Amino acid sequence: MENILLLAHTEADGTLAKPALESLAAALALGGKVTVGLVGGETAAAANQIAGSGAVRFLAVTGEAFAQARYATDAAAAEALAKTSGAAIVLAPATSRWSRALPGVALRLGGRVDTHATSLAITNGVPAVTRWFYRQRMEAVLTRSQRPWIVLLDSGCVPTWTGPAGAAQAEAVAVEAPTRTTVTGTREPKAGEQTIRPDAKLLFVAGAGWTKKQADGAVHGADAESLILGFLRASKASLGGSKSLVDMGGEGEAVLRCMTHLNQIGQTGSTPRHDKGLSTCCHGEEPHVVGWRFITQRRAINLDANCGWARGKADVLYVADAFAVMRRVNELMELRA
Numbered sequence: 001m002e003n004i005l006l007l008a009h010t011e012a013d014g015t016l017a018k019p020a021l022e023s024l025a026a027a028l029a030l031g032g033k034v035t036v037g038l039v040g041g042e043t044a045a046a047a048n049q050i051a052g053s054g055a056v057r058f059l060a061v062t063g064e065a066f067a068q069a070r071y072a073t074d075a076a077a078a079e080a081l082a083k084t085s086g087a088a089i090v091l092a093p094a095t096s097r098w099s100r101a102l103p104g105v106a107l108r109l110g111g112r113v114d115t116h117a118t119s120l121a122i123t124n125g126v127p128a129v130t131r132w133f134y135r136q137r138m139e140a141v142l143t144r145s146q147r148p149w150i151v152l153l154d155s156g157c158v159p160t161w162t163g164p165a166g167a168a169q170a171e172a173v174a175v176e177a178p179t180r181t182t183v184t185g186t187r188e189p190k191a192g193e194q195t196i197r198p199d200a201k202l203l204f205v206a207g208a209g210w211t212k213k214q215a216d217g218a219v220h221g222a223d224a225e226s227l228i229l230g231f232l233r234a235s236k237a238s239l240g241g242s243k244s245l246v247d248m249g250g251e252g253e254a255v256l257r258c259m260t261h262l263n264q265i266g267q268t269g270s271t272p273r274h275d276k277g278l279s280t281c282c283h284g285e286e287p288h289v290v291g292w293r294f295i296t297q298r299r300a301i302n303l304d305a306n307c308g309w310a311r312g313k314a315d316v317l318y319v320a321d322a323f324a325v326m327r328r329v330n331e332l333m334e335l336r337a
């Protein structure tokens with residue numbers, strides 16, 4: 001088996017997050033010699049965190065310039081680590097930071113890159129990547145002869161590496177990375193609260209029904225928002241939305257202020273990976289449900305017994321008023337808290 005470099009950047013607290021530990025597990029499972037390449041403001045804690053992984057070598061690009069996500073510095077660090085390791089295969093988690101920097105690094109190294117991989121494993125004796133095409137409708141298995149081969153592994157596809165921490169001494173790799181880019185701050189989407197939580201066990205989807213006239217002939221937008229936010233705060237679920245709902249918000253209508261286009265699930269939205277999903281006031285049309293491909297258990301609440309979810313798309317459909325159901329669920333969760 002060829003040599004492998006696992007690239008990982010540290011988080012604000014200096015440790016490695018779940019996506020990095022998933023990629024580490026995938027790298028180790030290939031069976032070759034694994035070198036770990038760390039990038040960050042501080043890297044010692046991260047090296048110690050995975051000291052017991054069996055990696056043969058630890059390399060680190062450390063310093064204030066590498067604490068911040070920035071193309072110029074991240075690409076320079078990754079290039080230096082790839083050259084120092086001499087690895088034929090470079091595996092990295094598909095974080096926004098690496099997804100931005102590594103395609104350019106592949107060009108600099110004269111290699112190739114594959115993004116959105118869902119696995120990298122030995123198939124017919126050679127390393128092969130799996131990834132989905134056409135909005136998750138077809139799965140392909142790819143091999144490449146070019147090296148170095150950089151692979152960005154999507155999060156949620158591989159169990160995380162777990163093992164003993166210890167003391168690992170990383171070799172420092174010096175990188176000159178002059179940059180004219182200074183990060184002056186971050187601007188967040190208009191939602192006042194972080195509602196997208198890729199690591200949550202549950203995906204809670206709100207559809208346009210929350211903004212429609214209800215049985216009493218009135219719209220209950222404020223009620224809808226407080227029920228949804230109350231549930232999210234108690235359950236720590238991630239919030240998704242149907243296209244109809246997020247489009248209304250984009251037009252400036254006073255709908256759910258916690259919802260932006262970033263929450264949209266579906267063909268023209270995202271395809272998240274959560275163990276469970278609960279759809280509320282959402283019809284369950286095909287362009288929406290295609291975004292549920294990787295949700296293992298699907299449930300929906302809809303007043304309409306003939307909605308899209310009823311046609312084999314949900315494991316359980318509650319034919320009920322989502323306002324009433326979520327109010328009761330929130331009460332029960334409050335009692336348990």
Ligand SMILES: Cc1cc2nc3c(=O)[nH]c(=O)nc-3n(C[C@H](O)[C@H](O)[C@H](O)COP(=O)(O)OP(=O)(O)OC[C@H]3O[C@@H](n4cnc5c(N)ncnc54)[C@H](O)[C@@H]3O)c2cc1C
Binds near residue numbers: 242282284303322
């Ligand atoms: C090219 C293309 C791409 C698209 N991409 C996407 C995509 O990425 N994502 C996406 O979501 N859509 C997408 N769509 C749109 C999709 O086809 C649907 O129009 C959309 O998903 C409908 O949203 P909805 O179910 O929230 O709204 P509606 O169709 O209006 O459904 C609202 C539902 O709420 C229910 N309801 C109302 N009140 C209550 C209540 N009190 N309790 C319970 N249920 C209630 C109603 O019975 C109804 O079923 C796409 C369409 C096209 C053509």
